[in-house]
Amino acid sequence: MTFSPELEARLAKMLESYPKGRERAALIPMLMYTQDEVGHISKELAEEVAKRCGVTTLQVEEVVGFYTMLRTKKMGKTHLQICTNISCLLVGGDELWQHASKKLGIGHNQVTADGSISLEEVECIGACSWAPAIQTNYDFHHYVTLDQLDKLIDDLRRIQ
Amino acid sequence: MSNPVNLTIDGKAVQAAPGTLLIDAAKQSGILIPAFCYYEGYSLQAACRMCLVEVEKFPKLQAACTLPVAEGMVVRTEAASAVQARKTTLEFLLTNHPLDCPVCDKGGECELQDMVFRYGAGESRFTEVKHHVDEKQWSPVVYYDAPRCILCYRCVRVCDEGMGVTALGITHRGAYSEITPNKGDHLNCDQCGACIDICPVGALTSGIYRYQTRPWEMEHVGTICTHCSDGCKTTLGVRNNEIVRGNNRDSTGINGEFLCIKGRYAFDFIKHEDRLQSPMVRRNGKLEEVSWAEAVKAVAARFAEIKAAGGAIGVAGSVHSTNEESYFLQKFARQGLGTPHIDHARSGDVPALIHALAGKTDALATADSLYHAKAVLVVDADLSQQHPFLAFQVRANVRHHQAAVYTVTRGPVREEQTAAKAVHTADYLAGVRGLGEDLKKHADLVIVFGDGIKGAAVGELVAFGDSLGIPVRYVCLVDYSNSRGAMDMGLLPELGPGYHPAAVRGMSLPQMAASQDLAALWVVGADPLAGGKRLASGKAFVVVQDLFLTDTAKQADVVLPSASAYEKSGTVTNVTGQIQRLKKGLNIMGAKPDLEIFGLIARAMGVDAGRAQNEAVFEEIRKSVRGYNVPLPVLATGGAAQAQPVNGRVDVLPDPELVRSAGDTLFTSGSLGRYSKILGSVMEAPGALYKG
Ligand code: SF4
Ligand code: SF4
Ligand code: SF4
Ligand code: FES
Ligand code: FES
Numbered sequence: 001m002t003f004s005p006e007l008e009a010r011l012a013k014m015l016e017s018y019p020k021g022r023e024r025a026a027l028i029p030m031l032m033y034t035q036d037e038v039g040h041i042s043k044e045l046a047e048e049v050a051k052r053c054g055v056t057t058l059q060v061e062e063v064v065g066f067y068t069m070l071r072t073k074k075m076g077k078t079h080l081q082i083c084t085n086i087s088c089l090l091v092g093g094d095e096l097w098q099h100a101s102k103k104l105g106i107g108h109n110q111v112t113a114d115g116s117i118s119l120e121e122v123e124c125i126g127a128c129s130w131a132p133a134i135q136t137n138y139d140f141h142h143y144v145t146l147d148q149l150d151k152l153i154d155d156l157r158r159i160q
Numbered sequence: 161m162s163n164p165v166n167l168t169i170d171g172k173a174v175q176a177a178p179g180t181l182l183i184d185a186a187k188q189s190g191i192l193i194p195a196f197c198y199y200e201g202y203s204l205q206a207a208c209r210m211c212l213v214e215v216e217k218f219p220k221l222q223a224a225c226t227l228p229v230a231e232g233m234v235v236r237t238e239a240a241s242a243v244q245a246r247k248t249t250l251e252f253l254l255t256n257h258p259l260d261c262p263v264c265d266k267g268g269e270c271e272l273q274d275m276v277f278r279y280g281a282g283e284s285r286f287t288e289v290k291h292h293v294d295e296k297q298w299s300p301v302v303y304y305d306a307p308r309c310i311l312c313y314r315c316v317r318v319c320d321e322g323m324g325v326t327a328l329g330i331t332h333r334g335a336y337s338e339i340t341p342n343k344g345d346h347l348n349c350d351q352c353g354a355c356i357d358i359c360p361v362g363a364l365t366s367g368i369y370r371y372q373t374r375p376w377e378m379e380h381v382g383t384i385c386t387h388c389s390d391g392c393k394t395t396l397g398v399r400n401n402e403i404v405r406g407n408n409r410d411s412t413g414i415n416g417e418f419l420c421i422k423g424r425y426a427f428d429f430i431k432h433e434d435r436l437q438s439p440m441v442r443r444n445g446k447l448e449e450v451s452w453a454e455a456v457k458a459v460a461a462r463f464a465e466i467k468a469a470g471g472a473i474g475v476a477g478s479v480h481s482t483n484e485e486s487y488f489l490q491k492f493a494r495q496g497l498g499t500p501h502i503d504h505a506r507s508g509d510v511p512a513l514i515h516a517l518a519g520k521t522d523a524l525a526t527a528d529s530l531y532h533a534k535a536v537l538v539v540d541a542d543l544s545q546q547h548p549f550l551a552f553q554v555r556a557n558v559r560h561h562q563a564a565v566y567t568v569t570r571g572p573v574r575e576e577q578t579a580a581k582a583v584h585t586a587d588y589l590a591g592v593r594g595l596g597e598d599l600k601k602h603a604d605l606v607i608v609f610g611d612g613i614k615g616a617a618v619g620e621l622v623a624f625g626d627s628l629g630i631p632v633r634y635v636c637l638v639d640y641s642n643s644r645g646a647m648d649m650g651l652l653p654e655l656g657p658g659y660h661p662a663a664v665r666g667m668s669l670p671q672m673a674a675s676q677d678l679a680a681l682w683v684v685g686a687d688p689l690a691g692g693k694r695l696a697s698g699k700a701f702v703v704v705q706d707l708f709l710t711d712t713a714k715q716a717d718v719v720l721p722s723a724s725a726y727e728k729s730g731t732v733t734n735v736t737g738q739i740q741r742l743k744k745g746l747n748i749m750g751a752k753p754d755l756e757i758f759g760l761i762a763r764a765m766g767v768d769a770g771r772a773q774n775e776a777v778f779e780e781i782r783k784s785v786r787g788y789n790v791p792l793p794v795l796a797t798g799g800a801a802q803a804q805p806v807n808g809r810v811d812v813l814p815d816p817e818l819v820r821s822a823g824d825t826l827f828t829s830g831s832l833g834r835y836s837k838i839l840g841s842v843m844e845a846p847g848a849l850y851k852g
Pocket of ligand 3: 385386387388389390391418419420421422423424446547548549550
């Protein structure tokens with residue numbers, strides 16, 4: 001399995017940043033960035049990363065199973081994550097979640113029919129000071145209101 | 161101990177070496193701190209929180225399994241806070257636990273049960289529905305019951321670090337975490353069962369033992385595995401005169417807890433339906449069942465006739481028989497039958513090694529040396545497949561002492577995963593010589609070699625070892641549980657007991673088979689006519705003692721059913737020359753131990769070959785076989801004593817061409833393996849010998 005030249009360069013650099021024999025240290029970042037390109041962690045991708053990090057495929061699966069941000073199912077082009085943990089809940093996180101779910105017609109860990117957006121109800125994303133917070137791929141959105149969420153979703157659909 | 165650390169544990173002044181973990185320091189002074197995930201010899205996990213103890217000046221409870229001792233430390237292992245913490249941990253562990261102790265294999269010897277009994281987490285505040293997952297079968301050997309699992313990672317580590325297989329992992333998280341096998345829904349692994357035995361609870365169970373018995377209903381008989389030559393101690397669990405399990409949880413013996421699939425499970429051949437139950441004599445071309453008295457009479461009469469007529473009698477000894485049996489057999493043959501034609505299936509050139517080491521002391525390695533040597537060189541052997549325990553020792557040495565491993569083999573072997581250098585070549589000596597500069601750097605070395613090094617090559621290998629200028633010890637690999645003993649006891653046409661030249665040089669097995677004049681062939685636990693081969697001499701009277709109707713037995717005139725190693729006592733000598741005691745686990749009907757059969761034949765012939773009784777024969781062996789004068793109490797208490805037959809040249813060296821290893825894999829064991837259903841049922845790994 002090969003990736004885009006940019007990603008390959010990034011992975012090569014990543015492997016170099018750890019002492020020789022400790023390639024497994026690159027496991028999580030490698031999974032994250034390859035997931036971004038491939039869309040999800042397929043069996044084939046798990047095997048490829050295992051090979052590159054010098055671990056068994058099962059050891060990759062252990063990590064993938066543990067971290068919710070690593071997904072074995074294909075998600076949308078934009079993965080919209082809405083926090084409903086305590087700080088966000090207190091200031092409308094749940095309303096945001098309900099709204100997005102209704103507007104997109106999908107539930108937790110589901111993808112829109114056109115594959116553009118997927119939705120996930122997440123635990124605290126470490127942005128409590130700016131609650132309610134949501135995340136699209138790696139971007140954070142703070143003090144999100146229902147209107148902003150509406151506009152964000154419309155924008156995301158338009159980009160498609 | 162350099163500058164020991166002083167500390168107090170439960171009011172007791174304790175000293176420990178710097179760096180010692182608190183849990184170990186406590187254990188050394190007789191204080192047992194509870195632990196689920198901590199396991200001596202494997203990496204630290206600190207996952208279970210059972211070992212929490214109160215340490216003065218620490219604001220919180222500390223995990224004794226990861227805390228190194230410090231000067232002046234004051235520890236209370238059973239402080240009220242620690243007890244409360246353990247109780248809570250247990251309550252937590254039990255939230256999803258099925259509490260099916262009444263039917264669980266582990267009930268009665270379960271660490272979780274013991275801990276709950278001790279700390280009494282008898283009530284649960286957890287009222288939700290328990291998370292249940294159905295049990296899974298991963299292989300004929302391994303079953304997994306996730307709800308019983310306490311996620312201690314012992315199985316994962318023993319498989320990865322101990323076995324070098326890495327077939328188990330833990331996927332998902334929290335209450336949903338589960339052990340997962342490497343092939344998703346099944347295991348492709350060594351099927352050793354180490355994961356099952358190390359499991360503190362009944363989450364991993366074996367296809368052989370599960371739901372067969374309760375632990376307290378068994379008798380536990382410590383004996384030696386009868387398969388490969390490594391000589392692992394296995395403790396048989398015997399119930400109603402049937403072996404229901406084998407393990408070595410008490411860690412006695414040279415192998416500690418280690419056993420491969422054969423030692424742990426492949427005892428089932430003894431109850432195979434093809435097992436011979438009664439002596440048979442050929443009448444009108446057909447083997448017919450007769451009484452022991454009749455069969456023995458037939459053999460004795462014919463042997464006496466042939467002896468009187470001066471006919472050639474060939475004797476093939478066994479690589480599974482005890483030392484006592486092999487010694488008695490050759491003595492009976494040489495003195496009683498007056499024949500020099502004695503041999504067995506040779507699998508390693510031990511005489512050549514002993515010859516090459518003449519004058520050296522401490523040049524034969526033990527299983528322990530493989531764990532302590534700074535460097536190990538493996539030549540022409542697929543250790544993980546052919547000598548699982550020796551391979552385990554090497555792996556442990558790498559893990560605990562960073563030993564340097566070198567391999568010179570024809571094809572890839574597992575040892576390469578951690579080897580400093582791996583050479584692939586069929587020219588073993590050249591490969592070895594190429595490593596000279598590397599090997600010299602180490603403080604000491606053990607060289608383990610297979611049947612690719614024999615005859616003159618053994619001398620060259622030892623000369624190479626001498627040239628390194630470091631202490632070198634050797635292991636000449638042989639195949640089966642008493643292959644080494646068969647040679648030490650003189651089951652060779654050229655050599656008598658202790659490698660003394662035989663008075664008259666006899667025929668080797670192939671020569672016997674090719675001889676037109678062979679008048680009789682007495683085969684004890686061997687199959688020289690395997691594959692339907694025929695003796696050149698059409699008139700030979702063939703007597704076979706065996707567990708099964710082997711190819712040779714099918715051609716026999718008299719067949720005598722013999723006892724397996726698990727059904728008799730005596731001593732065996734492993735590949736590294738370590739003598740250990742077999743202990744009879746079962747009573748049998750029909751079959752008899754070889755020694756008893758020899759005694760019956762001798763008596764019927766009126767031949768005096770000494771008393772056919774273990775202690776008497778071993779006493780004679782101790783007196784007359786070089787190196788066997790070992791301390792008896794060591795053997796009596798289940799220990800191993802190394803025979804040191806070195807220190808003399810072997811004046812007549814047997815033909816190296818006759819040395820050939822059977823090339824068993826992890827899942828085969830010569831003729832015994834064919835009758836083990838469990839060995840026949842595990843297919844996938846390890847496949848063909850990596851040796852190629
Ligand atoms: S049986 Fe042995 S090799 Fe197989 S998973 Fe268990 S420990 Fe690993
Ligand atoms: S299966 Fe047994 S050894 Fe493995 S993690 Fe679970 S409880 Fe521990
Ligand atoms: S390594 Fe050899 S002696 Fe040990 S259990 Fe396996 S077959 Fe038996
Ligand atoms: S609770 Fe939502 S970001 Fe922390
Ligand atoms: S034994 Fe210390 S945490 Fe498990």
